[in-house]
Amino acid sequence: DTDIIGDLTNVLYTPEDIAERIAELGAKIDADYADKGLVLVGVLNGAVMVMADLSRALRSHCTMDWMAISSYGSGTQSSGVVRILKDLNTDISGKHVLVVEDIIDTGLTLSYLISNLQSRDPASLRIMTMFRKPEAARNAVDVAYVGFDIPNEFVVGYGLDFDGRYRNLRSVGTLAPHIYS
Numbered sequence: 001d002t003d004i005i006g007d008l009t010n011v012l013y014t015p016e017d018i019a020e021r022i023a024e025l026g027a028k029i030d031a032d033y034a035d036k037g038l039v040l041v042g043v044l045n046g047a048v049m050v051m052a053d054l055s056r057a058l059r060s061h062c063t064m065d066w067m068a069i070s071s072y073g074s075g076t077q078s079s080g081v082v083r084i085l086k087d088l089n090t091d092i093s094g095k096h097v098l099v100v101e102d103i104i105d106t107g108l109t110l111s112y113l114i115s116n117l118q119s120r121d122p123a124s125l126r127i128m129t130m131f132r133k134p135e136a137a138r139n140a141v142d143v144a145y146v147g148f149d150i151p152n153e154f155v156v157g158y159g160l161d162f163d164g165r166y167r168n169l170r171s172v173g174t175l176a177p178h179i180y181s
């Protein structure tokens with residue numbers, strides 16, 4: 001069996017669960033930003049799926065820009081070192097910015113990113129993440145919109161990878177330990 005969903009020990013969220021939650025968050029974000037002209041900042045690579053879906057769940061205008069930041073490399077544990085691999089193409093000063101993430105695990109990536117973006121004087125700066133792990137609570141990352149709080153397991157799918165793979169899985173689930181150990 002080469003179907004990659006077979007590498008999961010259990011499915012946490014189906015494509016339908018994800019679509020339903022994205023629609024709810026999209027409606028909230030629409031209401032909160034109204035005609036402000038939102039800039040969505042996606043964090044490459046993991047946020048590509050949530051960016052594609054969240055942006056299309058909005059009924060109001062938005063623009064999209066991207067940063068590439070990596071703290072995990074190819075392992076399953078955060079290296080503790082945040083690197084900017086690609087900066088924004090646009091100036092966000094005076095703009096209403098919403099950072100879009102697939103997951104907050106330790107909060108290291110976002111606490112670094114938020115202080116970096118705040119120094120560029122946006123009109124406002126908030127975070128949306130599709131998934132959040134318990135450990136994130138220990139760091140001072142103030143998240144405005146959360147899709148789902150999830151258990152502290154190694155999860156993949158919907159942008160979340162192991163060694164670059166599994167991002168294209170439509171479901172999100174726990175990776176079988178024999179795959180990464």
Ligand code: PRP
Nearest residue numbers: 044045046070071072105106107108109
């Ligand atoms: C993952 C994920 C978040 C970050 C969360 O990115 O997409 O950006 O880790 O972890 P943290 O809260 O502990 O910092 P990763 O560094 O694996 O790069 P990727 O998005 O290219 O997979």
Ligand code: MN
Nearest residue numbers: 043044045046
């Ligand atoms: Mn990421």
Ligand code: MG
Nearest residue numbers: 046072160161
């Ligand atoms: Mg990753």
